[in-house]
Amino acid sequence: MKHYLKLVPISTKIHRKQSRMTRICITLAVILVAVMFGLADMYLQGVTQHEIEKSGNWHYAFHAIDSQTASFISARPEVKISGWHNTVSSEAGYFIKEQPITISAQDKGVFDDIFLNGIAEGKYPDAPNEIAISSSLKDTASVLLNDTVELYNPNGSMADYQIVGFLDDTKTSHLIAENLPIVVMTPEGLGTLAVSNANESYVAQFSHLCNIPDAINDIKAANHLTDEQITGNTPLLSIQGQIEGKSGVNQIYQVAFILSLIVMLTCILMISSSLNSNVAERTEFFGMLRCLGATKRQIMRFVRLEGLYWCKTAIPIGIIFSIVIVWILSAAMRVISPEWFSSMPIWGISWISIVASILLGLLTVLLAARSPARRAAKVSPLTAVSGNAGQIATFHKAANTKTFKIETALGIHHAKAKKRNYILMTGAFAICITLFLTFSTLVDFMQNAFVPPVYTPELSIASETNTCSIESEMLAQIKKNDDVKRAYGRMFAYDVPSENSGKSYNANLISYEENQFQWAADSLVAGSIETVMQQENQVLFVQTGNVNVQVGDKITLSINNTKKTVTVAGILSDSPLARVKGTETFFCSEATFSALTGETGYTIIDIQFENNASSEDVNAIKNIFTNGGVIFSDSLSQVQQQRNLYYTFAVLVYGFLSIIVAITIFHIMNTINLGVAAKMKEYGSMRAIGMSNRQLIKMIIAEAGTYAISGVIWGCIIGLPMHWVIYVSLITNIWGTAWSVPFIPLILIIAIVLLTSLLAVKGPAKRLQRMSIVENISAQ
CATH class of the missing domain: 2.40.40.20 (Barwin-like endoglucanases)
Structure with missing residues (x-):
């Protein structure tokens, strides 16, 4: 051996088991970055090809x-x-x-x-x-x-x-x-x-x-x-990033780059904490290198090269998996939504994603290795020779045994003893939670952007004369069709003269049935919808700001030259049917509408089909109306395209969230395993002075729990404001939906962190139980 760096492959091979989780983290990070850039590239290639085929x-x-x-x-x-x-x-x-x-x-x-x-x-x-x-x-x-x-x-x-x-x-x-x-x-x-x-x-x-x-x-x-x-050729130039301020390619790659930086930050903290634990476990080894004449600079170079040596296998594996994943996702996107993604290449290779993942992977490892490399370089030769390599932390305060039992107090104390390691591990957990919460906003974005509102009809049948001319028997006949999921009608009375508190105005009176009343409940700001459904002469009023109407007010309606009085039982903040400027809107039950107007037919019938419906099913409904007098509005294909687009992006978003969860799980297992391995001598000493295996396990659980709980707290402190910022930018500013605490994603990621931390203790506990006290004390 002519050079000290020749020890790197040997050391890597010997400690291959200890570095396994770290290599998995690098691989997953490379996969995530490569898939993000790869899909962006495949999408742009597909859009470019589509535009070229369209205009040349x-x-x-x-x-x-x-x-x-x-x-x-x-x-x-x-x-x-x-x-x-x-x-x-x-x-x-x-x-x-x-x-x-x-x-x-x-x-x-x-x-x-x-x-x-x-x-x-x-x-x-x-x-x-x-x-x-x-x-x-x-x-x-x-x-x-x-x-x-x-x-x-x-x-x-x-x-x-x-x-x-x-x-x-x-x-x-x-x-x-x-x-x-x-x-x-x-x-x-x-x-x-x-x-x-x-x-x-x-x-x-x-x-x-x-x-x-x-x-x-x-x-x-x-x-x-x-x-x-x-x-x-503006569309093609924009896609190819050749128009300033309108570059679609720049915007897509910017999003991928920002997300990659977040992933890189997460992986830096993960890999750095893993390397710290790895260095702590091999303190004697680095001390012996110092005894043999290695300088601090050489030790730092050794640790960095060891991290890069892991990239030798982790990065190629990550790239291969990412290419396969991009192929699968591209094919799935073409099948699920051919209208949008039919031009995406199935077997395409994205060199941009490969180069980006390699560069970010290497940069991540180099940045993550800085702190552990410095720590290894600080190991003195005297530490290795004296046999005190395991005790490198200085304790200024004893464990708090008044509040907790001795083993729990020691676990918490050991977790917080090494401040840098504690910050790295807690920060990694917090970043995982933040990353998960940040990505989870894309789920809400997709639902608003791609999922049609629940009340969206796929076929509408409207009266040609805008009157209540569609017989109610037609609705009953439509509902008998097995391919119809939901059918509901509305009766309209337009420009009804109304009076309230001495003020006159025109209003549209519209009937609702059970489904439509349920959907209106989301907009209810005062009163009760059940009262309108169950009692006659009760109405819902849509706020416009033009008329001051309160719950309990009496409204006089002039219908067919007859004055009728109704009571406002509820106030709605908005309605998709209240779009006529200067005209107020009232909703009532079908029984109330018939009692007020004497009409029993419908002005419009909306139909929603089962998921596997086709144009033949739409034509079957149209064939029922043989006498004419109606206008059809068919939006089945458009609604199905929107749903397919949602399913496509759902696959991508949930795939990314799954990879984030996988990185979190592997990191927790890796750090806890390495943390236990680095403290084998300490545990051996504790066993030698009488601590039982059960107490040791409780101490490890307390240590892992300290990292996890601290990470959860900081993850909430950082992640919730980040979630709010992104939610407001992507959703509130566009659709007006107010932000609320994401309880389901938050509970899910917290449960994953805590449960994984608890399960990660199982392996090290069994290893401690199998080893004798002598093996513990001499472990390296």
Whole structure:
């Protein structure tokens, strides 16, 4: 052995079992970071591909420029592909076999690589007298490959062209927006037609590695071009991060980077506390290295290199698992919500995620190793030689045996004796709780953003005349359908003259049934909904600020030239049906509505289907209304898309929360195991002076409980304000939902921390019981 650092692989191999949990923590951290960046990259790749397929793979188009300017643009190193693109609308009056056509003229490179078109049969035109036409025109005009056709000009003249290819009609919208037969030819071929009203542009695709806005500014300045002469493909440029202030890619990667920093902070505290315990366990080893002549700098370098040596296996394993997870999640997202994620690659490799996870993984380990490295460097040679390596803490105060039993007091005392280790372990627990609470806000965000409100109908059937003309028997018939989950109707009386306390106003009177009354309960600010449901002539009033109405007020309604009196039994803060400005809204039961108006039919019927419903089920309901007189509003596919989007993001969010929980569990088990291993000599001494195994176990439980309870307290102190800040930013400011203490996530993570801390004691306790006192005292 020629160098002291050669001891690192040997030491790592010997202490492989002790470092197992730390390596798992590194692996999980790498997985979490790589999956976040990987999914962001896969999503952006999918969105980019979708946008390219939608409008073409071009960045800027230049109008009203000459051939010299075009040559200058194509010669720039930032430009990958460029060429002329000319279009002639059907309004210009060109015909083939009496059928109006649109014309597109460009070089083959522009046709293939920028507008992503293809020839279904034959080849692309390469001579002025050759054309390719839509496959649809092939059938309607009864033409074959290599036929010669006459193309008529608006002035009545004509030119002969040979058909050398038929286009793939699914992609011709990239070339021209009109949904008409299209003829494609070379720019020279278009020149022979002497078209005077062609829409001519020079399109360019830039390299992704350049700064496109800077290149465009240079082109504008060098060629004296105006803003009107340049058109950008804004959606594609935004996705690719080439528009300042509108960069979708920057926003997505910023979110991933911020979350990665939180994960990195968590892992730094975890790995640092693990390394501290590992160093404490091997104090004699580092002392012996000092005896052999190692300097403090060399000891610090040894500890850092040992941490990096763990990365040798942990990081590759984490990257491999992350790639597989991204593949699985991408495939799941495509299946669950194809409308949004159909363009995501299934087997894609994100080099950004791999590089980011490697860099953050190495940086995390290096930062985490700083404190343990300094601690190892402080070990004196005298400590190792004297045999007092286990006692490195100075006790200024005895354990509190007045409040607790001796073993519990010693456990608490030992936990707090080494301040740095106590802060690291408590901080790691607190960060885990904070991280979990922070991520849990995404669950509420998803529910508000993607889950339709509980009252959202998937099919609405409204009276064509906005009257109570839909017979109640129709609702009963709809409910008999097994695919209908819920069906409910509403009766409307519009602009009812009302009077209260001498003030007159118009109001809409609307009937509710049991389901709708239940949903309205969330908006109740005063009174009782049950009274309205069970008693006649009782109503709910929606607050608007225009009229001062209180619970118990009598309202006089003029219906059918008859005055009726109702009582306000409840006040609602808001309602989705109270949207007519200057008109108040009252809700009542169906029995009250019929008694007041004499109507028994419905103005609208809303239907919610079972989860597996399809368009056939919607059509089955529509077929019931054979007599007409109604208007259908079908939103089944839209609601299903929203639900699928929610399920997709739920998989991601709960997956991240699961990884956070896994990191928390592994860290707790790791630190408690290493903490016990580092104090083997102390436990051996205690057993030697008469402490029983039962007392030792209680002492370890007390020590682990001290870390856990302190971590929970600080986790709540830090995590709840963080949860409030993010909740207000993401949810309250957008949807107005007030923040409340997240009891379920909080109780869940606290239970996980406390239960894991208790279970983590089981392994070290068994190991202590199996070892003799002599083995304890001589343990290294």
